[in-house]
Amino acid sequence: MDTVKFFTKLLTRYVLLLLALIIGLVFVYGLVFSSYFSFYGKEKPELLYTKIAQSSQQNNFNFDKSSKIEMDKQNTWAMVLNQDGNIVQSYHLPQQLKRHYTNADMVKFSRWYLEDYPVFSYVRGQQILVLGYPKKHSLAKFNFYANTQFIRNFLSLGLVFLGIILLLIFILLSRSKLRIKKEMDPIITAVTSLSQGQNIALNEKGNFSEIKTALNETSHILEESNTMKEQWIRGVSHDLRNPLMLISGYNSQLEQQYGKGKQTEEIDNQIQSMKEMISNLNMSYLLDNQKHHSEFSSLDLVAVLRTVIADILNNYETITLHFDLPTEAVLVKGEVTLLERAFRNLLLNSIIHSGSNQIDLTYQLSDNKVLIIIADQGDITAQKITELNQKSTNYESHGMGTVITKQIIKLHQGEIVFLDNQPGLKVIISLPLVKD
Numbered sequence: 001m002d003t004v005k006f007f008t009k010l011l012t013r014y015v016l017l018l019l020a021l022i023i024g025l026v027f028v029y030g031l032v033f034s035s036y037f038s039f040y041g042k043e044k045p046e047l048l049y050t051k052i053a054q055s056s057q058q059n060n061f062n063f064d065k066s067s068k069i070e071m072d073k074q075n076t077w078a079m080v081l082n083q084d085g086n087i088v089q090s091y092h093l094p095q096q097l098k099r100h101y102t103n104a105d106m107v108k109f110s111r112w113y114l115e116d117y118p119v120f121s122y123v124r125g126q127q128i129l130v131l132g133y134p135k136k137h138s139l140a141k142f143n144f145y146a147n148t149q150f151i152r153n154f155l156s157l158g159l160v161f162l163g164i165i166l167l168l169i170f171i172l173l174s175r176s177k178l179r180i181k182k183e184m185d186p187i188i189t190a191v192t193s194l195s196q197g198q199n200i201a202l203n204e205k206g207n208f209s210e211i212k213t214a215l216n217e218t219s220h221i222l223e224e225s226n227t228m229k230e231q232w233i234r235g236v237s238h239d240l241r242n243p244l245m246l247i248s249g250y251n252s253q254l255e256q257q258y259g260k261g262k263q264t265e266e267i268d269n270q271i272q273s274m275k276e277m278i279s280n281l282n283m284s285y286l287l288d289n290q291k292h293h294s295e296f297s298s299l300d301l302v303a304v305l306r307t308v309i310a311d312i313l314n315n316y317e318t319i320t321l322h323f324d325l326p327t328e329a330v331l332v333k334g335e336v337t338l339l340e341r342a343f344r345n346l347l348l349n350s351i352i353h354s355g356s357n358q359i360d361l362t363y364q365l366s367d368n369k370v371l372i373i374i375a376d377q378g379d380i381t382a383q384k385i386t387e388l389n390q391k392s393t394n395y396e397s398h399g400m401g402t403v404i405t406k407q408i409i410k411l412h413q414g415e416i417v418f419l420d421n422q423p424g425l426k427v428i429i430s431l432p433l434v435k436d
Helices: 003-034 045-054 065-073 103-111 148-195 209-258 262-288 301-315 336-353 382-390 395-411
Strands: 077-081 087-091 117-124 127-132 139-141 145-147 297-300 320-323 331-334 358-366 369-376 415-420 425-432
Touching: 003 148, 045 065, 045 117, 045 127, 103 117, 145 148, 148 209, 209 262, 262 395, 297 301, 301 320, 301 336, 301 369, 331 336, 331 425, 336 358, 336 369, 336 395, 336 425, 382 415, 395 415
Parallel strands: 320 358
Antiparallel strands: 077 087, 077 127, 117 127, 139 145, 297 331, 358 369, 369 425, 415 425
């Protein structure tokens, strides 16, 4: 099911369920309201008036025994007023009520209340019958009347139903949230994998099918692009190595015929630089695509550093390299070739780019980590140091060697920081130690 259909179906389900809840609520309220007269039906002023009228003369009201029984049953008091507003007959009349009423008084209580008593008035001939009910827990009189207890129960029941509806809505939203999360988790995982350069293969059936299809197609396109890039880099590397071999051979012939001079030495240095650039190009691609991320094994970092130091001293006789390394092994997880490349790049950076003839290499053990500190006294600006820390793929700023070094250290779960040595550059590499 595609995304639009999924959310349309979900929304339709919610709307239908909400309508069902509203209809059910109205139905239950109708049943409760229809049962009003069964449970709260003893206050019936029309029935009482009919009884009194039937036992009275044509133009007068009279309270006989059956009328009084009905008034007692409904807890009602009554009075009959003549045309002058005087009481001519009464039954259970409250003491605090007046015994004479003006026309204005009669107009008021005929519609609303008489001294807070809900009253009902009926005219017959020249007389007015007034039926009154208790002030509390009897009738609420508006343009209609109803039992106050019924109203309270009715409102309480409404709050209960409202709470049930809100609870059901909360349950439905929670279930929907879990369902959407279950549907979205594979998609989020796939997007994360794509951002890390990994291939994905989502099951395109079910909900969000078009999104899954698009992600699978994107993964396929990226895979083809990486393959093409790899083939291009391999082709370029191969095409560059052949001319370099020829140039190197011709340069050797010139040295044999005319001796080693400044020009032939410069040519040889440039050949070595080109070879290093080709090697860095291949290494950078492999690191970007994590194809060098094999199962790391425990290795002795001290042995790696001694190998790199020996190589630097053999090739750069004018460099003074002071190093302080432990005699015992320092175990880290990694790959020897990658770590050798990283530390060689850092030392060469101090020699070639900073122009330093003196380099210090020391170590520290701290919090299950080993710190390797490389410091020189070369020429470097504060702006360049800031760029070294902030940028990770800017080849123009600090060369491909430094970029590859940062990638290698990151691949080994380590950290690298560039600082001002005043003068010169200080590099601190942090690598996690192998846990016992």
